[in-house]
Every structure is written in C-alpha cells, then in structure tokens.
Amino acid sequence: MPTPPLAGRVRALAPSATLALTALARELKERGEPVVSFGAGEPDVNTPEPVIEAACRALREGKTKYTPSGGIRPLREAVAEYLHTRFGLAYAPEDVHISVGAKHALFNAFLAVLEPEEEVVLFSPYWVSYPEMVRLAGGKPVVVPTSPERGFLPEREAFTAALTPRTRAVLLNTPNNPTGAVYPETVLRQLGEVLAGRDVWVIADEIYAELVYEGAHVPFPRAVPELADRTLLIGGFSKSFAMTGWRLGFAAGPRELVRALDNLASQSVSCPTSFVQYAGVAALREALGEVERLRQLFASRRAKMLAALAEVPGVRFAPPGGAFYVFLDVSPLLEAGGFSDADALARALLEEEKVVVVPGTSFGAPEFVRLSYAMGEEEMLEGIARLAAFARRRVMSA
Ligand SMILES: Cc1ncc(COP(=O)(O)O)c(C=O)c1O
Structure with missing residues (x-):
C-alpha cells in the first residue's frame, strides 16, 4: 500500500530558505570546511545575563x-x-x-x-x-x-x-x-x-x-x-x-x-x-541597556561591512537604515558571470569560495543577495574579501 497523501497545504509549502541555509552552513562548518556564512538571521552574541538568570530562577521557583x-x-x-x-x-x-x-x-x-x-x-x-x-x-x-x-x-x-x-x-x-x-x-x-x-x-x-x-x-x-x-x-x-x-x-x-x-x-x-x-x-x-550595546555593536560592524563592500566590483547597494542585513544588487555580477539568477550565483560562491549568502529569490528579488552582518568582524571581512575575489574573476573576464 502506498502511504496516504499529505494535505495540499503542506505539499505546496516551501521550507524557509534562510533556515535551510543556516543549517547548511552549520553542517559544512561541523565537517571542518572553512565556511563563512552571511546567512544568519540572528545575533551572534549570547542572551544577556539577567535574562538567563531570571529563567533559571523561574525554573527553581517551580x-x-x-x-x-x-x-x-x-x-x-x-x-x-x-x-x-x-x-x-x-x-x-x-x-x-x-x-x-x-x-x-x-x-x-x-x-x-x-x-x-x-x-x-x-x-x-x-x-x-x-x-x-x-x-x-x-x-x-x-x-x-x-x-x-x-x-x-x-x-x-x-x-x-x-x-x-x-x-x-x-x-x-x-x-x-x-x-x-x-x-x-x-x-x-x-x-x-x-x-x-x-x-x-x-x-x-x-x-x-x-x-x-x-x-x-x-x-x-x-x-x-x-x-x-x-x-x-x-x-x-x-x-x-x-x-x-x-x-x-x-x-x-x-x-x-x-x-x-x-x-x-x-x-x-x-x-x-x-x-x-x-x-x-x-x-x-x-x-534594555544590553539592547543599546547590541545596537552599537551592529552599527560598528555595519560601517565596516559597507566600507568593505564598496571595494567589491559588480555589486550595488544603498546603506540600510536598520536590521542587520545588506541587500546587495548583484545584477551586474549576474551578467558578467552568466548566472541565470541569484540562486546560481550563491551556489557558485559556496562552491568556489565557501561563502554562504541568501539568494533574493525567496524574498521576491532574484537579482539580489542578502548578507547578514550579525557575525564576528574578522570572519565578516574575510568573507567579503572572498566575495571580492569571486567578483573580480567574473568582472575581469567579462
Ligand atoms: C521580519 C521578521 N519578522 C519576524 C521574524 C520572526 O521572529 P521570531 O524569532 O520572534 O519568531 C523574523 C525572523 O527572522 C523576521 O526577520
């Protein structure tokens, strides 16, 4: 007997692309691959101590x-x-x-x-x-x-x-x-x-x-x-x-x-x-003081990320006012590299440079990729350097 069918609502359901990518990056890292992931949709720092303490206290108090x-x-x-x-x-x-x-x-x-x-x-x-x-x-x-x-x-x-x-x-x-x-x-x-x-x-x-x-x-x-x-x-x-x-x-x-x-x-x-x-x-x-500290941390990373991205050929961006993402227009790079869309570009970037970015396809923007800067600074700059090398190879040979 074949298994009974699943409901149409889940057959048509796409899994969350960002969560899938985060999982892929983690898996590659665990295998020892030198992956740099710009996929994260979450702060890389731990939860503030008073919050952890309050959870422990609540547990002990029943x-x-x-x-x-x-x-x-x-x-x-x-x-x-x-x-x-x-x-x-x-x-x-x-x-x-x-x-x-x-x-x-x-x-x-x-x-x-x-x-x-x-x-x-x-x-x-x-x-x-x-x-x-x-x-x-x-x-x-x-x-x-x-x-x-x-x-x-x-x-x-x-x-x-x-x-x-x-x-x-x-x-x-x-x-x-x-x-x-x-x-x-x-x-x-x-x-x-x-x-x-x-x-x-x-x-x-x-x-x-x-x-x-x-x-x-x-x-x-x-x-x-x-x-x-x-x-x-x-x-x-x-x-x-x-x-x-x-x-x-x-x-x-x-x-x-x-x-x-x-x-x-x-x-x-x-x-x-x-x-x-x-x-x-x-x-x-x-x-709430920790929130402001986190905001300042992201503000400083954002500035460094934008400065580094300015050196990458074949991409365009406007400074984002909030959140912790840069949404990068990669259309010149798609053309120079002959990529059909951001998915193809993201795949090549992962294969060649071990860099994870989230293709804009799942955000309704197939000519963009999303880069999160909720990550360590050194790793972030290393990732942008690899992206720049990837882009230079395409733009130079176009
Ligand atoms: C725009 C937006 N709304 C909601 C959420 C979900 O947040 P939560 O972790 O509170 O469910 C996210 C998380 O990525 C988000 O980016």
Missing part, C-alpha cells in the same frame, strides 16, 4: 506549569510599559498577547483575520515566511514591488492599485528584512491615508524596531493613530535581546483580535513556555 494562553500578566504589563516608554504607544496589558516568537503571532494573526481567498497586500522584497503564512491561512498574498531607487519604500500609487474588495489585510515590515529600509513617518502616513475608511487590517511587523542606525523607527500605530483600532503591532525578543532560540514574541492591538490570538494559542500551543516568559520580564525590566 514556574513550570501552564500559564494563561495569552501570556502571564507581569509580561503583558512589561510589554505594555515598554511600548509606552520606548515608543509612546498606549496599550493596556489586556491589549497584549504573548506568543511563541513573533513568527507565531504573525501566523495566528492571518488565521484570525482571513476568510478563504481573501487578500493580503505585502511589499517585495519581503521576509520569506510572509507569503507562505498567508497561503497556509487560506489567503492570497498580493505582492507590490518596491524599488532600490526609491529606497525600497512602499509607494502610494502602486499600493492603492493593489487594493481590491477582497483585500483584508496589509502587511508592513519596518525596519525591513531583507532590505534594511526604515519607513519614514511620511510614508506610513500616506499608507494610512489610502487605508482610511477601508475594511482592512494592518499587520505591522516591527521586530527590528530597536536596531536602527540611520533615521528613527516610527511604529505604524504612532504614525497613524486613527487606524490603531485595526492595527496589530508585532514585536519580539529574538533580534534585540539575542533570544532567537527562546521563542518569545508579542502582538499588541485591538482587544477582540488579541483575544482571538489567545484563543488560537489555547487550542494549539496552550501557552508560550512558562519560564521563558519570566525571562522576558527580566529582558524588558533589566536588560
């Missing part, structure tokens, strides 16, 4: 039971206070949902708002998981391109043209993965104007809010308070507190939607891990 599905009260209070002091946002603890990472909050948000075939407008280049999450929830991603010439910022006309009677949500990501773009308040206001009077949710993924080097992060509900009653703000601990493996995130927004997220969690994961939530309280109450 905080090892189920918690409320939407998260423990002290953490919902701490998130509400943090959003107020850092960004001037007014949420009550009841408006906050604690999730198993921001990814989980996003996933449940689509489940909570989408009827079958309803549309979610999102901007490309986009974070790899968005279209798959929308499809898994039965919705349809509608991709609106942004251009490097306009700083990868959403444009009003293209956005307006993408809205249809079936549009149920708009997904914004600032600071942006993979482009690093930080959406200015004027851009957010323009989007808000277009959305006024429409029956559309705004899902604002602001997980990189703390990692900004040029300009300032403006939360969507701050820029467009008149749409706060239909905006779900997504944030997390992974990037700014170096807590990717802990799986902790949050969503804040209208109470009805937040309760729906609580209910979805109650019937799926039950709750985020109990002692991790206590660690989250310590992160927000005791480790």
